[in-house]
Amino acid sequence: MSVHLLLSAGRGPQECAWAVARLLDRLAADAARHRVGSRVVESVAGDRPGTYRSVLVRLDGPDGATFAAGWTGTLCWQAPSPYRPGTGRKNWYVTARPCRVDSPTTAFVEADVHVVACRTGGPGGQHRNKASTAARATHRPSGTVVVVDTERQFFLNRAAALRLLRQRLAEDDARAGRAVTAARRRLHDELVRGDAVRVERPRPPGATGARVRSRSAGRPAGRG
Structure with a gap:
């Protein structure tokens, strides 16, 4: 230890x-x-x-x-x-x-991601609302969820969702690292004579x- x-x-x-x-x-x-x-x-x-x-x-x-x-x-x-x-x-x-x-980093393993097709509104008209072409990706270990519906085809939205999820996890890790650094800086001001x-x-x-x-x-x- x-x-x-x-x-x-x-x-x-x-x-x-x-x-x-x-x-x-x-x-x-x-x-x-x-x-x-x-x-x-x-x-x-x-x-x-x-x-x-x-x-x-x-x-x-x-x-x-x-x-x-x-x-x-x-x-x-x-x-x-x-x-x-x-x-x-x-x-x-x-x-x-x-x-x-330091803060722990989140390993991105595709096997940890659950991706399902879903329906969303937005550009694309009735076809988009009726077809389940959007992709919802959930990173099981962290609970982070993203939804992508920018494309008309599910496999394209799925690939984009995985990229976005990887990016979100990296941003969360960076944010946690900055918080650890800030906490260490504050310790310098905790001196009590x-x-x-x-x-x-x-x-x-x-x-x-x-x-x-x-x-x-x-x-x-x-x-x-």
């Missing part, structure tokens, strides 16, 4: 892009400890070398979804700014959200583990 987790600096300053890179390293190490595979499948670089505005991480393994849940929400990297020594701020927030990366589910910081020499802040208690809840 695989899960995709998006880490984003949102509209935060350059330190948040730096925090994404630091948290990505921490997430990868934590995933390895839990025997969950992790790899970056997409990234947007920050303005500074070695920083990211966002990264999309794929997590693989039976415990991938459970592991991702522990990293979902607002994350905080707690350290002084490496770029503005004079600022007193030490908390840099990042959002982490599971997301879909404060109330972090995890607070990570540079470790002193020889130290291991991470501080995890409880969402409900609002204080460090343990190490993991």
